Amino acid sequence: DSGVTQTPKHLITATGQRVTLRCSPRSGDLSVYWYQQSLDQGLQFLIQYYNGEERAKGNILERFSAQQFPDLHSELNLSSLELGDSALYFCASSEGKGNALNTEAFFGQGTRLTVV
Amino acid sequence: LAKTTQPISMDSYEGQEVNITCSHNNIATNDYITWYQQFPSQGPRFIIQGYKTKVTNEVASLFIPADRKSSTLSLPRVSLSDTAVYYCLVGVRGSGNTPLVFGKGTRLSVIA
Numbered sequence: 001d002s003g004v005t006q007t008p009k010h011l012i013t014a015t016g017q018r019v020t021l022r023c024s025p026r027s028g029d030l031s032v033y034w035y036q037q038s039l040d041q042g043l044q045f046l047i048q049y050y051n052g053e054e055r056a057k058g059n060i061l062e063r064f065s066a067q068q069f070p071d072l073h074s075e076l077n078l079s080s081l082e083l084g085d086s087a088l089y090f091c092a093s094s095e096g097k098g099n100a101l102n103t104e105a106f107f108g109q110g111t112r113l114t115v116v
Numbered sequence: 117l118a119k120t121t122q123p124i125s126m127d128s129y130e131g132q133e134v135n136i137t138c139s140h141n142n143i144a145t146n147d148y149i150t151w152y153q154q155f156p157s158q159g160p161r162f163i164i165q166g167y168k169t170k171v172t173n174e175v176a177s178l179f180i181p182a183d184r185k186s187s188t189l190s191l192p193r194v195s196l197s198d199t200a201v202y203y204c205l206v207g208v209r210g211s212g213n214t215p216l217v218f219g220k221g222t223r224l225s226v227i228a
Contacts, residue, residue, distance in 0.1 A: 002159065002161070004159075033216060035218075042218055042219060042220045042221065043154075043160065043203075043218040045216065045217055045218075058217075088157065090159045090160075092159065092160075092216070104162040105160075105162065105216055106162075107158075107159025107160050107161065108159055109158060109159060110157070110158070110159055112157075
């Protein structure tokens with residue numbers, strides 16, 4: 001158990017819909033990272049937050065957005081969903097504000113999103 | 117971040133030592149080398165991190181030659197449960213906006 005909690009574990013929704021994925025970081029970790037992993041792709045970095053503020057942005061679509069709340073949990077919002085958005089979405093947390101390579105990054109078990 | 121190159125896949129028998137090499141020719145002076153392990157449908161898990169020479173923990177060893185242009189993750193006496201994808205990452209420790217960026221990794225299959 002990494003200490004990072006993601007909900008829900010599975011999500012099935014229709015094209016055009018909007019969903020929210022939730023992540024609770026490890027206690028004390030201030031940074032949260034979101035990743036997307038499709039079958040034919042590796043882990044794609046989406047976005048990072050540190051203590052409530054956006055820290056870095058990766059290959060995140062405009063239809064996707066995220067935020068980190070004062071209690072440090074984070075949500076990833078995916079809208080106007082397409083079939084190609086079906087993937088595993090991982091959240092990770094680390095204590096540092098910068099590159100997670102300065103300490104370990106801990107990953108959650110992921111949310112499997114299926115768009116039909 | 118320095119670009120890394122790893123073999124796409126490797127096979128090994130149980131009980132053997134497995135060495136996975138990662139090339140990072142343009143590694144910078146301040147860069148650290150980190151390895152993660154990912155089992156199917158699970159999030160990656162930190163294995164080991166090093167800067168130079170050799171680092172060993174309860175899971176693996178990391179060998180880094182003097183020029184640091186490559187590194188080798190060594191898994192002693194692998195078992196079936198070591199079947200996973202292994203990622204090599206290179207980046208600056210403690211820096212600012214440089215998030216954890218994963219490549220394709222090496223898919224290790226351990227055979228009985």
